[in-house]
Amino acid sequence: xxxxxxxxxxxxSTPNNQYRKPSTRVILAENLRKFWYKxxxxxxxxxxxxxxxxxxxxxxxAPWVTPYPQHASAYVDFDNASQAPSSRFLMGxxxxxxxxxxxxxxxxxxxxxxxxxxxxxxxxxGVLLGLIAGYYKNTWIDTLIMRITDIFLAIPPLILALxxxxxxxxxxxxxxxxxxxxxxxWYTRLVYGMASSLRNEYFVIAAELTGAxxxxxxxxxxxxxxxxxxFTKMALDVGWVILIGASxxxxxxxxxxxxxxxxxxxxDGARYMPDLWWYTVFPALAIIxxxxxxxxxxxxxxxxxxxx
Amino acid sequence: MDTxxxxxxxxxxYRVYGGYLKVLNGVNFTVNKGERVGLVGxxxxxxxxxxxxxxxxxxxxVSKIAQGQIWxxxxxxxxxxxxxxxxxxxxxxxxxFQDPTSALNPVFSVGEQLSDVIxxxxxxxxxxxxxxxxxxxxxxxxxxxxxxxDQERIMGTYxxxxxxxxxxRVCISMAITTSRELLIADEPGTSLDVTIQDQILRLLHExxxxxxxxxxxxxxxxxxxxxxxxxxxxxxxxxxxxxxxxSELFANxxxxxxxxxxxxxxxxxxxxxxxxxxxxxxxxLNPPAGCRFSPRCTRSMPVCELSPPPFFDVGNEHKVGCYxxxxxxxE
Amino acid sequence: MNDILQIKNLKKYFIVxxxxxxxxxxxxxxxVNLEIREVETFGLVGESxxxxxxxxxxxxxxxxxxxGEMLFKGExxxxxxxxxxxxxxxxxxxxxxxxxxxxxxxxSIRQILELPLRLHNVVPANQIEDKIVELLExxxxxxxxxxxxxxxxxxxxxxxxxxxxxLAASPSFIVxxxxxxxxxxxxxxxxxxxxxxxQQELNLTYLFITHDLSLMRNMASRVAIMYLGRxxxxxxxKEFFEExxxxxxxxxxxxxxxxxxxxxxxxxxxVISTGEIPSPVDIPPGCSFHSRCPEKESRCLKDDPEMxxxxxxxxxxxxxxxxxxxxxxxxxxxxxxx
Numbered sequence: 001x002x003x004x005x006x007x008x009x010x011x012x013s014t015p016n017n018q019y020r021k022p023s024t025r026v027i028l029a030e031n032l033r034k035f036w037y038k039x040x041x042x043x044x045x046x047x048x049x050x051x052x053x054x055x056x057x058x059x060x061x062a063p064w065v066t067p068y069p070q071h072a073s074a075y076v077d078f079d080n081a082s083q084a085p086s087s088r089f090l091m092g093x094x095x096x097x098x099x100x101x102x103x104x105x106x107x108x109x110x111x112x113x114x115x116x117x118x119x120x121x122x123x124x125x126g127v128l129l130g131l132i133a134g135y136y137k138n139t140w141i142d143t144l145i146m147r148i149t150d151i152f153l154a155i156p157p158l159i160l161a162l163x164x165x166x167x168x169x170x171x172x173x174x175x176x177x178x179x180x181x182x183x184x185x186w187y188t189r190l191v192y193g194m195a196s197s198l199r200n201e202y203f204v205i206a207a208e209l210t211g212a213x214x215x216x217x218x219x220x221x222x223x224x225x226x227x228x229x230x231f232t233k234m235a236l237d238v239g240w241v242i243l244i245g246a247s248x249x250x251x252x253x254x255x256x257x258x259x260x261x262x263x264x265x266x267x268d269g270a271r272y273m274p275d276l277w278w279y280t281v282f283p284a285l286a287i288i289x290x291x292x293x294x295x296x297x298x299x300x301x302x303x304x305x306x307x308x
Numbered sequence: 309m310d311t312x313x314x315x316x317x318x319x320x321x322y323r324v325y326g327g328y329l330k331v332l333n334g335v336n337f338t339v340n341k342g343e344r345v346g347l348v349g350x351x352x353x354x355x356x357x358x359x360x361x362x363x364x365x366x367x368x369x370v371s372k373i374a375q376g377q378i379w380x381x382x383x384x385x386x387x388x389x390x391x392x393x394x395x396x397x398x399x400x401x402x403x404x405f406q407d408p409t410s411a412l413n414p415v416f417s418v419g420e421q422l423s424d425v426i427x428x429x430x431x432x433x434x435x436x437x438x439x440x441x442x443x444x445x446x447x448x449x450x451x452x453x454x455x456x457x458d459q460e461r462i463m464g465t466y467x468x469x470x471x472x473x474x475x476x477r478v479c480i481s482m483a484i485t486t487s488r489e490l491l492i493a494d495e496p497g498t499s500l501d502v503t504i505q506d507q508i509l510r511l512l513h514e515x516x517x518x519x520x521x522x523x524x525x526x527x528x529x530x531x532x533x534x535x536x537x538x539x540x541x542x543x544x545x546x547x548x549x550x551x552x553x554x555s556e557l558f559a560n561x562x563x564x565x566x567x568x569x570x571x572x573x574x575x576x577x578x579x580x581x582x583x584x585x586x587x588x589x590x591x592x593l594n595p596p597a598g599c600r601f602s603p604r605c606t607r608s609m610p611v612c613e614l615s616p617p618p619f620f621d622v623g624n625e626h627k628v629g630c631y632x633x634x635x636x637x638x639e
Numbered sequence: 640m641n642d643i644l645q646i647k648n649l650k651k652y653f654i655v656x657x658x659x660x661x662x663x664x665x666x667x668x669x670x671v672n673l674e675i676r677e678v679e680t681f682g683l684v685g686e687s688x689x690x691x692x693x694x695x696x697x698x699x700x701x702x703x704x705x706x707g708e709m710l711f712k713g714e715x716x717x718x719x720x721x722x723x724x725x726x727x728x729x730x731x732x733x734x735x736x737x738x739x740x741x742x743x744x745x746x747s748i749r750q751i752l753e754l755p756l757r758l759h760n761v762v763p764a765n766q767i768e769d770k771i772v773e774l775l776e777x778x779x780x781x782x783x784x785x786x787x788x789x790x791x792x793x794x795x796x797x798x799x800x801x802x803x804x805x806l807a808a809s810p811s812f813i814v815x816x817x818x819x820x821x822x823x824x825x826x827x828x829x830x831x832x833x834x835x836x837x838q839q840e841l842n843l844t845y846l847f848i849t850h851d852l853s854l855m856r857n858m859a860s861r862v863a864i865m866y867l868g869r870x871x872x873x874x875x876x877k878e879f880f881e882e883x884x885x886x887x888x889x890x891x892x893x894x895x896x897x898x899x900x901x902x903x904x905x906x907x908x909x910v911i912s913t914g915e916i917p918s919p920v921d922i923p924p925g926c927s928f929h930s931r932c933p934e935k936e937s938r939c940l941k942d943d944p945e946m947x948x949x950x951x952x953x954x955x956x957x958x959x960x961x962x963x964x965x966x967x968x969x970x971x972x973x974x975x976x977x
Contacts, residue, residue, distance in 0.1 A: 202741040211728040224745035350823035501686040531896025572828035584829035
């Protein structure tokens with residue numbers, strides 16, 4: 001039942017709804033163009049973005065773009081073992097005869113998949129906790145959430161991940177669980193700072209004064225203003241997660257052979273240095289390049305934000 | 309009347325997504341020795357851009373001085389380099405910014421900031437430093453001139469400990485430590501209460517009188533311009549539309565924009581206010597080819613859309629940039 | 640004409656520190672009495688630290704009063720927003736000073752206007768879009784603005800959106816806290832006239848706050864001036880501006896810049912204000928204004944003057960006017976309820 005308590009003289013001057021909602025495609029295209037204009041000012045970030053896109057594409061299309069997809073699983077060919085880089089095997093072969101280039105690309109799959117899962121789980125949890133703690137700043141809710149966060153933050157990430165991963169059976173899933181468990185607090189802290197200051201903005205107060213529910217205020221008023229730094233951090237974090245994943249697989253706590261993993265390949269090859277140098281160097285370079293790519297992209301995003 | 313500053317046909321553009329924002333479109337502006345000139349305009353009209361161009365503090369990457377000259381004591385500031393420019397900035401022209409809070413560095417004390425200014429502008433000819441006076445003494449004297457009580461204590465305080473009015477005074481004292489020929493005050497006291505603003509404006513008036521400094525007073529308040537300046541320029545969308553002596557401008561406003569502004573100002577006598585000026589600022593990316601006010605002007609004529617009107621002299625040092633006054637003062 | 644809002648002995652103190660003797664209070668609002676009549680514009684004037692915004696925020700429920708009563712259409716509203724019944728959140732609306740921060744930059748105008756419509760069931764769900772168009776037209780904004788978000792529009796237009804938002808829930812009372820202070824004069828003119836039109840059309844009551852006295856002259860029917868949490872003078876606009884009595888009122892009026900000779904003649908003789916505004920934490924004893932008052936006497940340093948009705952409807956808090964009462968008449972200690 002509409003409740004109108006005043007005699008409102010209404011005269012609509014557009015009786016035929018002459019306004020039109022701009023189509024979503026047009027808006028999207030325009031926003032992408034503006035994004036690109038700002039982002040491309042920094043040449044390094046563009047390089048980073050290119051690297052990132054190449055890596056992701058390669059990982060998705062691995063079975064079709066790699067020269068020897070079958071080498072990514074149990075395979076032996078001792079005739080071609082320990083070959084130096086050549087035109088047949090661009091990055092050489094390992095002691096089982098498997099093409100290192102192919103294995104690196106397949107290892108990207110595991111690394112990216114892990115980064116994706118870790119972030120997709122830990123970020124929403126961290127952000128949610130940060131929102132709530134920030135909104136209820138200076139109450140027991142805030143204290144409870146933030147002290148727990150502090151405890152997790154006080155423990156060095158790699159050590160915690162190692163501890164968890166070694167207690168559980170060593171495999172990719174458990175490595176991911178380990179990393180996820182210690183990843184969310186960073187987002188909580190990030191969002192907490194923003195949410196607690198946004199909480200006092202007049203537009204939040206205006207929503208409260210008009211009777212909006214707490215859920216509305218948290219998710220529709222405050223959250224959208226916190227997202228940009230969160231996305232930037234996510235881009236930078238992909239690099240970190242990959243690094244930690246590589247560290248875990250370096251000590252054998254990640255993907256198990258024969259599935260390739262970057263850290264594991266570095267570790268396997270280490271004992272053959274310096275003779276079979278390609279066995280370690282290429283996987284290590286791959287790690288560096290991927291992380292650098294994500295870092296440069298993340299830096300570019302952050303610079304864009306600060307300009308505004 | 310000695311001309312101190314003469315801006316001629318200044319065009320300044322900003323580079324943005326989509327092209328150039330052609331903000332200043334032929335600005336002509338003069339300041340004589342010992343004169344108080346008011347620059348009145350609303351947000352986005354280009355007053356701050358003009359002032360920043362004088363001191364050459366526009367953001368490098370995105371700004372472009374497309375055309376024009378700024379003559380200061382016989383030299384074109386826009387063509388100056390390094391040493392000469394630095395000379396102008398440290399001894400010739402000083403700017404007092406609008407917001408005293410962000411103009412002062414929060415992590416240095418007032419004394420430190422004042423001393424820095426004095427140190428970097430030292431010159432035996434133009435500085436106020438008499439033989440044997442230390443930097444600290446010069447600083448305290450500057451604070452005294454802006455009527456700061458308790459100068460010794462203030463030297464050690466940090467900006468955050470001071471009220472808005474006092475911060476503004478500190479900014480002013482920084483500008484007068486060396487004898488300057490021109491002060492540019494960007495909306496002084498706007499963010500402060502009206503009684504404090506009154507004090508600040510009086511202070512500037514006193515200082516200007518005492519040291520025979522010229523001052524450009526930027527404001528969006530016609531009332532302030534009327535009381536505090538000798539001559540006024542009215543600016544709209546990157547052009548000067550009218551200029552006259554203060555008393556003349558209010559007795560005899562001519563440009564449609566000036567008339568619109570005056571009608572929109574609430575009067576103490578009551579009686580309601582006009583409905584404002586219809587329309588909005590032009591899009592600087594694609595500004596109109598002719599008079600930039602014509603889209604909003606109730607008396608616009610076909611000629612207004614062809615090319616920007618020049619300043620027509622209507623006598624009594626009163627000039628109007630409007631085709632209505634073509635033919636020397638008659639419509 | 641009924642009173643829509645009655646405020647009695649309102650106090651709002653903030654605790655800003657602790658001393659051995661007890662907490663240090665910032666007396667933002669200190670014993671204020673006023674009533675606002677239906678469909679009038681009541682003006683509240685003062686400098687920073689005067690308490691005018693605090694009163695507005697307390698009326699809206701952003702703060703809980705420290706003491707005192709507030710009645711809205713007879714209903715008690717002396718509580719903060721979390722305890723207020725839902726219908727009050729519809730009846731009382733506020734337009735803040737800075738439209739940049741009072742509108743969420745990440746929400747479209749449509750979303751901003753939809754919220755109050757939805758929360759108060761102003762129209763059924765399928766008519767919401769039409770209602771939004773109607774609101775935009777009321778504030779002279781084109782309908783396709785509803786798909787825009789606020790960073791892309793100008794300050795004056797943003798404030799129009801804020802006004803449309805206030806109108807959305809069909810309120811009867813709107814607080815306007817310096818709604819045009821951040822805007823240019825020509826934009827201000829448009830908005831003020833629109834506000835006056837809307838008041839006529841929709842029978843709205845306004846509590847209008849500003850530091851700009853010339854603007855107040857053209858807006859309010861009655862004006863109260865505040866200093867350090869107290870009302871110094873309250874009168875009809877005509878008397879307030881043509882026959883100001885309190886020294887503070889006269890000081891403010893004398894220092895405003897004016898643009899015409901007629902206005903110059905109206906202003907009281909120039910009073911140079913010396914010194915700074917004292918902070919509301921450290922209010923001197925006696926009359927709170929004495930440190931800046933050009934007309935102070937010895938009793939001003941000791942005794943706090945009371946609010947006196949010098950003429951019908953014209954109240955002043957100043958020792959000079961306590962003498963105006965003829966012998967035998969009792970000074971009125973606080974604003975009498977009509």
